[in-house]
Amino acid sequence: MSDILEIALRHVQGFIYPNEVEIYWSVLIAVYPYITGLVAGAFIVASLERIFRVEEVKPTYRLALLTALAFLITAPMPLIAHLGHPERALEIMFTPNTSSAMAMFGFVYAWYLLVVLLIEIYFDYRKDIVTWARERRGIRGAIYRILTLGDYDISDSATRRDEKIVNVITVIGLPSAAFLHGYVGFIFGSVKANPWWSSPLMPIIFLFSAMVSGIALVLAIYVISSVIRGVSPDVRCVDKLASYLLYSYILDLGLEFVEFSHVFYTREEGFEAILALINEKLFFSMIVVQVIVGAIVPVAMIAVAKVFRMPDRARVAVYTVSAILTLVGVFAMRWNVVIGGQILSKTFRGFSYYVMPLLGPESASIAAAIMVVPLVILYVLVKILPPWEERAETA
Amino acid sequence: MNRRKFLIASSAIASGIIGFRLARGEEAEGRATGYIFVVDVRKCIGCGRCVRACKIENEVPLKPYYFRTWVERYVWLKGEKDLKVDSPNGGFDGFPNIYSEDEVAKSYFVPKLCNHCEDPPCVQVCPVGATYRTPDGVVLVDEKYCIGCRYCIQACPYGARYLYPRDGPRESRRNTADKCTWCYHRITKGYKPACVMACPTGARMFGREDDERILRVLEENSVSVLKPEQGTKPRVFYIGIDSEVR
Numbered sequence: 001m002s003d004i005l006e007i008a009l010r011h012v013q014g015f016i017y018p019n020e021v022e023i024y025w026s027v028l029i030a031v032y033p034y035i036t037g038l039v040a041g042a043f044i045v046a047s048l049e050r051i052f053r054v055e056e057v058k059p060t061y062r063l064a065l066l067t068a069l070a071f072l073i074t075a076p077m078p079l080i081a082h083l084g085h086p087e088r089a090l091e092i093m094f095t096p097n098t099s100s101a102m103a104m105f106g107f108v109y110a111w112y113l114l115v116v117l118l119i120e121i122y123f124d125y126r127k128d129i130v131t132w133a134r135e136r137r138g139i140r141g142a143i144y145r146i147l148t149l150g151d152y153d154i155s156d157s158a159t160r161r162d163e164k165i166v167n168v169i170t171v172i173g174l175p176s177a178a179f180l181h182g183y184v185g186f187i188f189g190s191v192k193a194n195p196w197w198s199s200p201l202m203p204i205i206f207l208f209s210a211m212v213s214g215i216a217l218v219l220a221i222y223v224i225s226s227v228i229r230g231v232s233p234d235v236r237c238v239d240k241l242a243s244y245l246l247y248s249y250i251l252d253l254g255l256e257f258v259e260f261s262h263v264f265y266t267r268e269e270g271f272e273a274i275l276a277l278i279n280e281k282l283f284f285s286m287i288v289v290q291v292i293v294g295a296i297v298p299v300a301m302i303a304v305a306k307v308f309r310m311p312d313r314a315r316v317a318v319y320t321v322s323a324i325l326t327l328v329g330v331f332a333m334r335w336n337v338v339i340g341g342q343i344l345s346k347t348f349r350g351f352s353y354y355v356m357p358l359l360g361p362e363s364a365s366i367a368a369a370i371m372v373v374p375l376v377i378l379y380v381l382v383k384i385l386p387p388w389e390e391r392a393e394t395a
Numbered sequence: 396m397n398r399r400k401f402l403i404a405s406s407a408i409a410s411g412i413i414g415f416r417l418a419r420g421e422e423a424e425g426r427a428t429g430y431i432f433v434v435d436v437r438k439c440i441g442c443g444r445c446v447r448a449c450k451i452e453n454e455v456p457l458k459p460y461y462f463r464t465w466v467e468r469y470v471w472l473k474g475e476k477d478l479k480v481d482s483p484n485g486g487f488d489g490f491p492n493i494y495s496e497d498e499v500a501k502s503y504f505v506p507k508l509c510n511h512c513e514d515p516p517c518v519q520v521c522p523v524g525a526t527y528r529t530p531d532g533v534v535l536v537d538e539k540y541c542i543g544c545r546y547c548i549q550a551c552p553y554g555a556r557y558l559y560p561r562d563g564p565r566e567s568r569r570n571t572a573d574k575c576t577w578c579y580h581r582i583t584k585g586y587k588p589a590c591v592m593a594c595p596t597g598a599r600m601f602g603r604e605d606d607e608r609i610l611r612v613l614e615e616n617s618v619s620v621l622k623p624e625q626g627t628k629p630r631v632f633y634i635g636i637d638s639e640v641r
Contacts, residue, residue, distance in 0.1 A: 002560065005460045015467075015480040017507075017554025021460040024545040024558060084543015084558060084570030088523075091542060097524035102546050105522070192625060193516065193552035269624075346554055347641065349480055 004355045014350025023342045023354045026362040028078035030338040031370055033184045033206065034331050035075045038374075040181035040207070041214010042068040043117070043173060048244070050170040056240035059233075062124065062387030063225070064218045069117050070378035076109065077370050082362060101187050112180050116173040122149070123162045123169070125385055130154045143384060181210040188337060195270035195348070196277065196341040201259045208252035209330050215245045216298075216326035221378070223320045229388075235312045242319040245326065246302045253295060273348040281343055281351055286336045294329010298322035428604040429532030429630070430577060432588075433612055434506050436635040438598035441466055441504035443486040448593035450487070452578060454565040459484040461557050463575040464508040464590050469640060470494055471501040478639055505640050506599060508590070509534060509555040509575035510621060510629030517547035517556065517572075526572065532630060533577050541571035548572060552625045577601070 009021050046064035048054045080086045093110075096103035122129075130152050133144035182203040189202025219241040226233040263274060278286060298321075304310075305318040343352045357363040449464045450457060466486030470479045472494070483490065486504070494502070511534050517526050518534060525541040528534050536547075538559075548556040551574075559565070559573040578588035582601070586592075591599045602609040613632060620629040622641050633640070 002458055002562070005458070009459065015482070018460060018462045018465050018482055018485040019548075019554045019557040022558065024548045079544075082544075084545075084561075085541065088540070088542040091523045091540070095523055097521055099519045100522045100524075100546070102520065102544065103522040187546075191516075191520075191549050193550055342549075346552055347480070 004357060008353045008355050011353035012350065013353075014345070015347055016345035016350040016352050017347055020342075020345050020347075020352050023339065023352060025338055025342060026082060027335075027339070027356050027364060027367045028082040028362055028370070030331070030334045031078045031367050032075065032082075033181075033188075033338070034213070034334045035071050035078070035371075035374065036184050037181055037206065037210030037213050037330065037334070038217050039068045039071045039075060039112075039214070040177040040210040041212065041216075042071065042218050043177040043214070044211050045215055045218045045241070045244070047170050047174045047177070050167060051174065054240065056234075056236045057244075059237045059388070060218050060222050060241065062385075063222055063382075064214075065117070065121050065124065066381045066385065066387055067218060067221060067374075067378055068214075069113075069121060070374040070381055072109075072113055072117060073377055074370065074374040077373065078367070079105075081366060081370070101183070101190055104183060108180055108183055112173075112176050116169060116176050120166055120169045120173060121385070122147075123165045126151070126162050127154050127159055128385075140384075147384075178207055182207045188341070191341075193346055194341050194344070195268065196274060196344050197337065199259060199262075201255065201262075205252070205255050205259060208248060208255055209333055211248040212245065212252050213327060213330035215241055215248060216323035216330070219245065220320055220323040220327065223316060223323075225382075231388075233316060235316060238316050238319055242302050242306070242315075242322070245319075245323065246299065246306070249295065249299050249326070253299070270344075270348040273344055273351075277340060277344050277351070282336050282340050285332050286340070290329050290332035290336055294325055294332050298325045298329070301325075430511070430582065431602060431604055431606070431609050431613075432508070432511070432577065432631040433600040433609060433618070434631060434633050435598050435600070435612070435616075436503050436505055436633060438596040439466065439504040439506055439594075440596055440598075441468060441486060441490045442595065443489045444593040444595060445506060445590035445599060446485050446487045448589040449575070452581075452589035453576070454563070454568075455573070456560055456563045457487075458560075459487070461560065461563075461573075463555075463573070464506060466490075467505045467507060467640075469503055469505060469637075470499060472498050473500045503635065505633070505636060506590070507553070507555070507621075508631060509577075510553055510627065510631045511575075511577060513628035513630060514626060516550040516552070516625075516627060517574075520546045520550040522546065529579075533579055533582075534574070535576055535579060536572050536574060538568045538571045538573075543570045543572070545572065552622050552627065553629075 005021050008023075012021060042064045045057065046061050046068065049057050049061040080089050083089055090106075092103055093106035096106070126148070129144050129147045131154070133141065133148050133152070135141075136144055185203030185206030188197040188206075189199050191197045219238065222241070223233050223238060263271070301318050301322045305315045310318065339354050343354055345352060359365055443466060446462070446465055449455060450462075453463055455461055455463050462485045465482055467480055467482045468486075468490050472479065481490075490504070511532060513532070515526075515528060515534050518528055522544060523540060523542055525537045526534065526547050527537070543558065545558055548558065556572050556574045559568045559571055561569050563569055578586070578590075581588060587601055588599075591601045600609060600612060612634070616634045618632040618634055619636060620632060
């Protein structure tokens, strides 16, 4: 660590408190809100079909649920990897300090995983699981027989009950998803010592950018997995998802505009430092990547594809590229919040410098590895619980 | 219920509440008096003895990014609008003379340390309660309990906290949050903190709330605290600083 700090110390600009040379929340903490945002967003896509009966997005309903689960299982990994004492991680649940926003993490997480997602997936798949448990032999059959949890009743009344349970859970789940990510925003927004974070709008901005990233993720995974499976994606479904991506992006950008207007209009203490932060320190990651490449370009691309009625294949391709750019842009947003907030010194007179090591603890490679984990989990989940109906019999 | 019963019942409730209030009041009065730290900036010469004494006394790593206390230099140059602030290696080796005397309009050294706030954000945000405030008003970290999440470091407006490095000399403290304790191990035995002992000019003063010497200094001077707008109610009082010091 000291080697990195020595490099950082050479790049420090202006006056910072001596203890501020180290960037205490590393790239892993930027990955964490990114992943939870994807969970919340993917769940919201799934809920659209359930609650609002948007028939077009039905092909992505189960895929979105499995995506949410895969990313949710991964969510604590960057946090635990980042802790100074990972072996004490569970103390956050056993002896929580109730005045701390962070102490809620374990409970919010457990609620969302155990009460919302697993119940919804179980009851949504129950009929299929029972069928597979009866048909399959060997290890796969055994897995399905365990997953039935001993309930083999798939009579009409039982399936109607399952439907009802899933509907109720979705209604509970939607605000829970909002809470999950809103609370992550609150962890940053409530740090009054940091003018770049301290804002009551932070939870809401996090929530809307979560929706944006979740919709983009489900769209991208749906199209790419369709290509891999050799089937053509449902164009109506992709169209609808792209529309939702566009609408949620407009809301998200509107909110961020309000936030920046507030900063620029009120010109509170630290304003000069924030201005320098945006203009110099974060120019590339914020103005170029987050705003231009990650927001304006995809929004314009989707709008153009919609207005000019491109042919189906071209439109799907444009949407997919837009979705991937969006995913990059939202990650840049998390980076700019987490790292940007720390390079801005609390003296408001200088900037620290973040060195991201390639290898070792809290490095780029660990962050990249953690980002691959949900995709691996999703692959396994899709193998066990195929989300596409036409393949369910032949898989 | 007739009027007589109502009166008896309500007076019983009222006396109960009053009794509870009085008992609580007694409890508050019985509390140990807290400590106060006073820094007289006019006396500080920037020698850095306090920084060295602190690092040795408290096994703080000697590298230039870990400080329980440090010293900042504030310089106003003639004809320049913006002031200059620096703190090379936290003032550990003193301050090199980089300004010529003719240019300087005003300058002073400001020793910094944990403010042991009455309303500390670090205590509020610690997810496991490893950071806590003692009855005598000292904010401490339980190194056997801290999970190393660093939320407290983010929450401290004064940059008073750091993460004790994984190769630091005190094994039990590695990878946990660390900060000034006002030398709790010394003051509870009646000694002064190491930085106060080491200060050759008496710029750092420390004592109990009812210490007459401290009270007189506070009465006779205009004192201020750092970043009062944060609402943290610091217990380190400064004499002779401008509002630019934060």
